[in-house]
Every structure is written in structure tokens, then in C-alpha cells.
Amino acid sequence: MKNTRTITRSVAAVTAVAALAAISGCSGDSGDTVDGVTTLTFWHNGTADPILSIWQDAVDAYEDENPNIKIDVQPIQNEDFSTKIPLALSSDDPPDIYFNQGGGLLATQVQSGQVADITDLTKDWIGDVGPAAGNWQVEGAQYGVPYAMQLVGFWYRTDLFEQAGIEGTPTTMDELTEDIEKLKDADITPIAVGGKDRWPDAFYYNTFAVRECGEDVLKESLAAVDLSDECFTKAGQDVIDFIASEPFQDGFNGTPAQEGSGSSAGLVASGDAAMELQGTWDKSVMQGLTDTDLNPLLGWFPFPSVDGDGDPSATLGGGDGFSCTQKHVTECVDFLHYLSSADIQTKLVESQVVTIPVIEEATSAITDPVIQSIYDFNSEAAYVQTYFDIALPTGVGSALNDAVADLFAGKGTASSVPDAVAAAK
């Protein structure tokens, strides 16, 4: 008898403690409006300066103007978003404002029911943000606001091009191949690629596909998650042929993209490689990896034309932006409106974190001729195709990146990317 009672009692105690833990665990989110001050949590990926201070300054200024709002800023490493966001969105306490890149990734997140539809709240001013905002729509509803546009193109070292006797920049694939040979003859690694991270590999497949496929085919195929059109297989063959011309650094499949001096960005920054196909943000990454002033040494040109159905002025790109969750959606939208103001946008452009602002007025802050040329290219581009891994549903996008990385490692055929997409659908 006695024993049973002891056991019952200890079980009761365990249950009580567990219940207590559960209660205290859940009570965290009830107290974020205290004395009329609402606290918003803000997750962004600008963990290093200059963007870190730009966001912090913006928050400080916003809090001064709005004494009833307090913003709890949490800078989070870019790569950690993929693990933190799903967990946060399936909890009761997701961040009120968080970074994302729109497209299929956002569409996947919207399934959680936690991401706020801000169509009505933004309808008065979303037009000012321009076409970039389209990437933050899911089935016609607005689910976020971008603060920057990014393009993918070749960053190159003007000094190394000169050393190899290259004049001008290549506009066709044949010219690029010639330039690669010239660089090799001069004992310079032509192109650096961060193959370890896979997504830089995918930039090649994606841009080749943009060159091989007509705009309608491209858009329809990605929307239908079906890359069975012949042009996608041609793009696969283009990638295989391009790798066969051996333009990349030694051991490119093990090279990280952006971390440290041995990364592909680091190789270009230190002058150990002449080119890199990367996003426009890469200039600030490279500058962070060297003490040399890269402004006079870096040039940019768009991906060369290929003999295909695609428009040579089209390009691959995407954007960075923020979304809101349900709880404080009105406050969040007001803050996002503030972030897309000309004032903040100008600061982002001046620091060269953002090459292509979403607000027209901020473009007057562009002083660097190279940045200006990127901006002009963007203005005249037929269209900007979102990176495939972001445009497609997340699982399929990653499968596509993996399949392209396999091609870079010498595994697979021209049709293996479309096949991987079909298998992951």
C-alpha cells in the first residue's frame, strides 16, 4: 500500500513539474504589449556592417518617431534562416518581421498560416516599390515587401583582364571562351566558383536556361514545376560543355562561396581568379575579405549571349525583403513602409550593400560607374528571372541545385536536372 502511494505521489509530482514547465514555456508570448508599448521582434540577415548598423539606426529612428513601438532586433546568420524559420512558423511565437527572398520559398512558408496577407494594408504605396514587389506575391496576394533587387552576372578583375591582354568584356559565349583561353595562357585562373555550396553552381544552369528558353516557356515551366521542354536539356548540355572547357579553379567542388579567403569570393578579391558569376551583393562580400580597395579593380558584365531562344538582355536575379506574421501585422506593415522610404533606401545604396534599390529616388545615390552600369542593365533588361531555387517550391529548388552540383562533379547527363525536378515534384 505504502509503496503504491509513494509511486503515485512521485508520478503526480512529475506531472506537476512537467505541467509547470509547459505553462512557463508558453507564457512568453502574452506580455508583448505593456503600458501601451508594443514590442515587435525583427529578424534580419545583416549580421555584419554596414547593413547591421543601417538596420539598427533605422529601428532607432523609427522608435523615436513611434514611442508606442519597441523593436527587438535579432540579426541572424543568413544560412540559419532555413532552419529557424520553419521552427518559428510552427510555434506560437514567430518573429513579427522576418527576412525572406520571396518566390516559392515564401509560398511554402505561407502554408503555415502564420505569414500575414498584407495586400490591403500595402495597396496605397506598394506601387512605389515597383515590379520587384511581384516576387512577394503568392496567388495574387501580397505577403512581403522587398528592400533590394539583386542580379546575377560576372564580376571580373580589370587588372587581370589587362594582364591577359583582353580588351573589353565578352558579349557572346565564344568571346568568353576565347577570354578564358587567354587567361589560362597568362597563367591566371579564369573563373572561381563556390561549388561546395551548390547554389553558385546552379547560377550557371539557371542563366544558361534563361538564354536557351523563351520567356513564356521559362515562366510557364517554372510555374508548373515541369522542366521537360527541350531548352532545359540544352541548358544542361551547355553546363556540361562549359565545365569541359575547364574554366574553374582547382578543386572547385570543395570551395565555399563566401566564407574566408579560400572561398570563391576570396579568390577574386585576392586576385587569384579573374571572374566569378555571382549576385550583385558579392562586391561587398569580396571587399570584406581583403584590405585592398576593390573599387578600381572590379568590373561587371552580364552573362554572355547564347545561340538560343532566350532574350540576351534577360537575366537571373531576385530580391531581399521582409514578411510579417499575423499578430502585429498593422505595426509591421508600417515599419516596412518606413524601410522602403527614400531615406533608408539611399543609405543602403550609399553603403553599396544594395546595388538596385526598390525606390526610384534612391538611385541618385549611385556614384560608382560599375554599379551604375549594373543599374542601367537592370533598367533595360527584358525581364529578371528569379533564381530557380527560390522560384520553385523549396524541396524542388534544392533538388535542382543538387542535380546541377552533381553535373559539376562530373555526375549526370544533360537531362539530369529536368529529371531531378520531376522526381522531387
Place this chain on the structure above:
Amino acid sequence: MNTTTVAVAPSATAAAGPARSTTPAPRRRSSTRKRLELALLLLPSTVLFVAFVFLPLIAAVYYSLFDWSGFGPLIDFVGLDNYTQALTDPTFQAAIGHNLFIVFASLIVQLPLSIALALLLHGRIRGRTGLRLLVFTPYVLSEAVTAVIWLSLLQPNGAVDGLLRGVGLGDFVQLWLGDGNVVMFTLFAVITWKYIGFGIILFLAGLQGVPEELREAASIDGASGWQTTRMIVIPLLGPTIRIWAFLSIIGSLQLFDIVWIMTLGGPAGSSTTMASYLIDRGFRRYEFGYGSAVAIILFVFCFVFALFYQRFALRRDTQGALTGRVE
């Protein structure tokens, strides 16, 4: 022991407050009290175990039966499809192979190496403390730090290549992380570098338990150094070897941090492990149902192995040497 407890107890009760002083001072440990004490002491760890190990495990089993992206409700019940899909996926099969490679390579290379080094450091040699410290240092580093260091050292034309060329071994230079045929060996070398110190410390502790008298007796009987080591020291290290092997195998099966940071499982899946595969599918592809199934497979792998190992290899140790050393 008992006297001290009795002597301390009243003063402690007195200090706790006057309300308690009504209880009779001399206490006998009744069996109820003992049980209560046990329950109290076990409670925190039981709660933690249930909340953070047992319940998540049950949840993972449940999730693994659904096709689920991690968002929204679990509606798409697929039964055991996730399991069959995982076990028939060539990438996952290769991942199991990579784990087994690390398991066996560790047993074949690290075990003799750490015993040999432990024997060396056990003897009276000059600078013994310094050397012990040196071999143990890598173990103190976290796996993430180790991986980041080696990732930069192993880049083409990096420090490792420079060193090899500098000493005239330039022909041995490989694309350490970029070549699918080499990458597992590279990772194994890094793992060995990191964990060899742990093995050595374990075996040094084990060597303390080998009585000096036995060695002396052997040498009086005319045994050579090798014979003493082979016939006396190694058998007496048996329990330590078995526990080392247990930890090493479990660690090899769960290998993740180093792989994830250094290669992300690449190139082309040639260094994927079970754990890196599950994170890749779960968090990169948002296939949480499928990822859970892979996690359960990994768990079953480790659990079954641990049970068999406990039953057949560790059983004779658990009464004697093992529990003895823990104290």
C-alpha cells in the same frame, strides 16, 4: 559516514527555520523516505529525459508517417512510404556506406594508434606532460571549430599543400575536399586528428589500472617488452578498449558537424552521412516527414547496435572495471 549525516542534519534543520524544529531531531531512514529521496533526485533528469528525448522521439515517429513540409497540419498520411523511399534512395544507401567506412576505419586505424601512443606516453619519457597536453588539445576544440580550421587548411594551394610541397611530398597533394574519391579519407583524417586525444586519455587511464606487480613478475619470468604488452597489458585494457569502441562506433554513426561544415556532404553526395542526409532533406528541402523517417532509421541503427553491444560485449565489464572506474 552515518555519524556525519546525523551530526550535520540538526544544525541544517535549525538554520532552515523554526517551523521545522518541531520535527523530531533523530531521523531514521525509513524505506518510504528513501524512495521519496530517490524520486526527488531522479525527478529532474526524468523530466528532462521525457521532455527532450522521449517525447520528441515519439513525435518524430508520428511525423515520419506523413508527407509533411513542416508547415501546416499533418494531413497527407503515407504510412511507411517515407521509410521505403529512404532505404531505396542510392544517396542514402551511400550515406550508410560512408558511416560504416568511418566506423571500420576508426576501429582499424584509431584503436591501434591511440593504444600505441598511450603506451608511449605512459612510459617515463622526457616532456611527458607537455606531450600529453599536446595530443589532447584537438579534443578540446569543438567539432565546428575543427571543421572550419581544416576547411581553410585543406583548400587547394592552402597550408596543407604548401607543407607537403615544402618537404618534397608534392606528388601526394590531392584535391582533398574537391575530389569525390578522396574526400572520405580526408574527413577520416580530420576526425582522427580530433578524437585521437580522447582515445589516448582513455587508455592512459586504463593503463593506470594495470598493476605494476604483474609487469614485474612477467619481466622476472623473462618476458620481453612486446610479450608483456601483448599478454598482460592489452588483455587488461580490454574493458577500456570495449568502451572506447562503443563510443567510437556510436560517434561514427552520428557523424555530422565536421561533414556539414567541410563539404555539405559533397561533391555529388560522396561524403554524405546519415545525419547530414537527414538535415539536408529535413531543413534544406523542407521534407520534415521524410527527414523524421531518416532520423528514426538512424536512431534504430544506433539503438540496436547499442543493445547488442551492451548484451554481448559490455556485459562482463559493467559489474567490474567499468563501474569501478566511473567512481
